[in-house]
Amino acid sequence: MTSVVDHRRDLASALVAAGTVRSPWLRRAFEDTPRERFVPRFYRSVSGHEALVDGTDPQQHQEWLRGVYTDEALTVQLTPAPDLAYGAGAPTSSSSMPTVMAGMLEALDLQPGHRVLEIGTGTGYNAALLCHRVGAHNVVSVELDPALADAARQALADVGLFPAVHAGDGTAGLATAAPFDRIIATAATDHIPPAWISQLTPGGIIIVDLRGSLAGSLLRLTALDPDIVEGTFQDLPGAFMPMRTRVDSPHRDGESWDQVFDQRNPQRTTTPVDPGLIADNPSLRFMAQLHLAGRRLRGFLRPLSGTELSGRSTDGSWFTARLHPDNDGLFPVAQGGPRRLWDTIESCYALWQRLGEPNAAQFGVTAYDDTALQHVWFDNPDSQYQWPLPL
Ligand SMILES: C[S@@+](CC[C@H](N)C(=O)[O-])C[C@H]1O[C@@H](n2cnc3c(N)ncnc32)[C@H](O)[C@@H]1O
Incomplete structure (x- = not known):
């Protein structure tokens, strides 16, 4: 039977072999951080239904452990959504796919001692990887759902890490702990929250999945001035769940799909x-x-x-x-x-x-700390092809 340590090592080796993990520190972080402590159970989709896989159930233990060390996102919470066609609810929290986490952490160019703000604590696993590089005292993580924040804080403490985990809406950043050298958002947003820009140090970096309703893409922004960030989409797909404003709703801004569509006279x-x-x-x-x-x-x-x-x-x-x-x-x-x-x-x-059938990596964003002054561009910031945010 494969031991937990072997599982961990195998996952780290697979990420290195795939070229997703390039930095030695990140390999060690994946080898040393027990994902199983952060994901005691998760939901697996079986024939369109979500089934719980629980590590405390002896019958499911092996399946659970294999799942924890598979390169997959693991849904840990479902929230009822009567207006959507989801049986048990829509996914509202997960431990992200390790490949995606690794890609984001590499793109973040983390250096020891950097102050980091993470938006979307979720299980706390990614926060633990951040702590590995910069030290827990330099990590601040904000989670909308207080119950998730509590569980993540506990899981982090259980492995001896004590970053600041705050319950609240991450679009506000955390002014009392600013400024930050790096901001990493593990929930998708349709614009760049102004607070993130004003809480970033000069030259600081933001990594975020920018998405509307159709496709996300990871965006890497650098602070050019105190009130402006600019950067390009990475060659990494973003598949994060959207940032929400309400704990009891999976929708990104309390939107509802209850409305009736008038299909007469199309x-x-x-x-x-x-x-x-x-x-x-x-x-x-x-x-x-x-x-x-x-x-x-x-x-x-x-x-x-x-x-x-x-x-x-x-x-x-x-x-x-x-x-x-x-x-x-x-x-x-x-x-x-x-x-x-x-x-x-x-x-x-x-x-x-x-335009030659461009992919997302040929687009970029310029964003001021005023949402009216944020846009996506094609090829270069002065391009004639520009689209306003929010998506
Ligand atoms: C993909 S999960 C994050 C994964 C997490 N980093 C981990 O390692 O487990 C996205 C998280 O973002 C949280 N979230 C959604 N909207 C938010 C908001 N406005 N502010 C802070 N967190 C939010 C969700 O509750 C969810 O836990």
């Missing part, structure tokens, strides 16, 4: 653009959300059935596009509501092709 057209091509292309999904900034989308760009792609926006707009062409080789589209969502997607597709 506008019916055809399109030469194959909706199936758009559905599964991460680069295109990334760019589409720039075009759809500010709108909350659901079921978008992902086939809900075998025959149609459909999308709904919280402003009541909707579309469906058939995945099979008609006899003329065109794809039938129906859309309605205040905005023509499909038309926006189609014009985004045309621009994406004109």
Whole structure:
């Protein structure tokens, strides 16, 4: 039977072999930090249902331990969401995928003694990795959910680490502990919270998953001036759960999906653009959300059935596009509501092709500590192609 120490070593070696872990300190941090102490149980999706895998259950112990040392995100909390089609609830906390954590920690360029702010303590495991490099007294972690913050504080204490874990909304940073040399957000945001910019030291770095409703991407920002950060998206997919404002809701800003869509009298057209091509292309999904900034989308760009792609926006707009062409080789589209969502997607597709089908790593962000002055750009900060935040 593989021992816990072997599991840990295997995970660290796999991350090194994959090139995700490059720094010796990070390898040691993965080898030394007992993920199993931070994830005593997790949910696994089995045939569309979430099943609990509990390390204290002797029957499940081995499955649990294997899961803990697999390179996967582990959901540790579900929150009921009556307006979503989730059975037990939507995931609202997890221990992130080790590959993603490693990529972020490498991109953070942590040096001993740096003051670090983490947003989204979750299980506390990533905070423990941070402590390994900079010392627990230099780590401040903020978690929205007080129960999660308590559990993480306890798990950290159990392994002898005492960083400052605060319960609260991480968009405010933590002014009383600022300034920070590094800020790492392990929950996704649709803009750069101004407090993070003003709490960053000159030359400081922020790593965050910036995402709208369609695709996240990890962004690395550097402080250029006290009130401005700038940087590019990394070649690392972001798959973080969105930052929330309410502990009892999985939605990112208390949004609800209860509204009724008026599907009478839709506008019916055809399109030469194959909706199936758009559905599964991460680069295109990334760019589409720039075009759809500010709108909350659901079921978008992902086939809900075998025959149609459909999308709904919280402003009541909707579309469906058939995945099979008609006899003329065109794809039938129906859309309605205040905005023509499909038309926006189609014009985004045309621009994406004109720009050479870029992926997220060819885009960047300039953000002032005023949300009205934050935007995404293509290729360079002075580009003619710019999109406003929030997404
Ligand atoms: C992917 S988990 C974080 C993983 C964590 N770093 C770890 O190592 O386990 C995201 C966490 O962000 C928290 N969160 C969501 N919105 C937040 C907010 N506004 N402020 C602080 N934390 C938030 C969630 O409750 C959740 O625990």
